[in-house]
Amino acid sequence: MVVTALVGVGAGVAGGLVFAALHGIQHLAFNYSEGTFLNGLLEAPPAARVIALVIAGVIGGVGWWLLRRWGVRRAEHAVVSVEAAVGGKRMPVVVTILNAGLQIIIVGLGASIGREVAPRELGALWADWLTRRAGLDATQRKVLVACGAAAGLAAVYDVPFGGAVFALEVLLAEVTLATVIPAFATAAIAALVAHVVVPTSPLYVMPQVELSPPLVVGSIVIGPLLGLAALGFVRGASFAQKHRPSGWRLAVVMPLVFAAVGVIALWIPAVLGNGRSLGQLALSAALPPLLILGITALKTLTTLGTIGAGAAGGTLTPSLAIGAGLGLALGAAWSLLWPGAPIVGFALVGAAAFLGVTMRAPITGLVLVVEFADQGLAVLAPAMLATAGAVAVGYLLRRRSRFIETP
Template sequence: MPPARSATGSATPRWIVRLVVVTALVGVGAGIGGGLVSLGLHALQHFAFGYSEGDFFEGLLNAPPVNRVVALAVAGVVGAVGWWALRRWGQRSPAHAVVSVEQSVNGRRMPPVVTLLNAGLQVVIVGLGASIGREVAPREVGALWAGWLAERAGLSARERRILVACGAGAGLAAVYNVPFGGAVFAVEILLAEISFATVLPAFAASAIAALVARIWVPANPLYVLPELHLSPTIVVWSVLAGPLIGCAAVGFVRAARFAQAHRPRSWGILIVMPLTFLAVGVAALWLPAILGNGRALGQLAFAAALPVLLILLTTVVKAAATLGTIGAGAAGGTLTPSLAIGAGLGLAGGAAWNLLWPGAELPAFALIAAAAFLAVTMRAPVTGLLLTMEFTGQGPDLLVPVMLCIAGAVAVGYVLERTRVTGVA
């Protein structure tokens, strides 16, 4: 973000003040947006499943099982009608087409009404139990706000690009209370540039957003884990498991890409989405942890709270439910679903490994695999690492095996994706 300069070569104080003010306002707006998304999501969950205390999974277990089917059926109808109308509007009037955060970073303007409706539909379906991530909605709201501010402040195209990315990262930071992860998400994924011009506003915006959102969003980590310890067996497992996790993550990414490419393009969504959501609701009668954005399954895996085989079955069905939701035409993310799937796979793999070489806590395997799986699906090793550590509140004790596993998984993921693109055997 090069500063404007006077004839003497000094930075213009007015330019600096304007940029500082706009960056701060980006953080405040993203924090409010993330807080409202979180409030709306929880309100819908409490309404749909009739609970007032405890977390989403506890509410699912205490509510009548039929609520799972009814809530998903309603979500399928609302989502189908909403996105059919929204996308039809965009087809008839390109100025009202949905613009993604990545497209906005690259210069496209996000239409306010369409963007807010698209984000609102995501909150509604996830609140009613749809199996997809909620993180795209606050990112879109943050990017929309940042783009609007940049235009009103008369910032340059490069300044706008940086602030839109910072707004998206700040939205992520706000809704999950992950200021470091949100800032690095903006720098590593959206901007792919590490410099003072990108890091400073990203840090400031995400920190402010997370601070503002604490009015609504709990400050405690998203997942609760027991105290974990480093051991030789967990280090060796991390090295060996990394490539396998990378293969699984690439398979999930390719399946999600295929599902999105073949989702209904017109009125077909009015049939496919309700039926798909209904099928997920029926499956949830036996496996309730497949519902929602993945936090329920992730917590079960991190705590090893159910038999390992049951968690593994839930993980497989969760992956299928998420892919089906994407293929049905829903908008949303795969961040927390990926984390949950990785945790479930890691728990199962760790349980098998412990039979050969005991000595490590099962939640440690889930944590390490979750970070590696997320890093591959996001194509961002640093962001995957930091988000997992902030989500779980873990310190440096397991940093070495997590980094080793991420390195192996991302390396395999890179090779497999490069082979797919180039066609090299």
């Protein structure tokens, strides 16, 4: 239990440091002292968006070119993913810290990609180092490395339950007393430790969603559509990942792609960052649904472009934002046929369903969205129905694709 507690403490410190560094870079780059990232972007000169993205592209392009070149030349210095670490592979300390640091820098400067991989990697690195020093066996180490990664996620977003469920459903795919106890303990400890710097207020501010027949039936209808869109995003991200530049080309392509994203942000600043700006706009219906749908399309394009440029990072918050934008638009269309439900309810349902497909983790997606937006139990039924429809469509299409591709 001592090692478990220390894993939680270390992951909490890592999550708090990531949060502080990310926000410090944002405030420095766009010269604002309070308010949201989107507010800071709107207050800064428009040219700052392009300049910051170009700097991010240069730092990321050169940094990852050198880091990956080092890994190719010496296998022990290659970046090890959280999943590989859970499988037993040792995470190199310096390389992992540098890889996470590059992610924090580019997201802080406005790159259109998620920030959640960095705290997961640092939490897993700490757990991997600690469990090896403590002499734990392979099974215990596997569980605690997964819990450390998930606790890092729990800390940086203040989602202890979502972090624990992520460890159980995604990283371990196992629910037993031997996994539940450390998952719950490390996530809770990490979130509490990170409260020193991470706010306890909800990540997204929106009204409480009330249960209503139009919302329930509409969720059943739009769920499969969200599943199709989410699967398309997953395949787009996979294609971009497979065709990213290598070698010195990375140092050339990334600044150019990031500069193009910065130009788009001259008119649509909400495409910058990890997706929280778009998510907040959608979950509060702050703009007309058609306009949010257009921003959602651009956010999808910039995120896929960022991945294709060779950047490392996550798709959790971009997926949530894209799902919320699509859900809002589909909910607005459904409300024309059957009015009565606030369209922000459809944005929340859309975020959960889209995230459930992209993460291949419907329970984690649902729990994270509910915790992010501080929602009550009323939203669970429609969100579960939409998620079930979305995940079912994704599962059937994946099976069909494998069947067609198999000779």
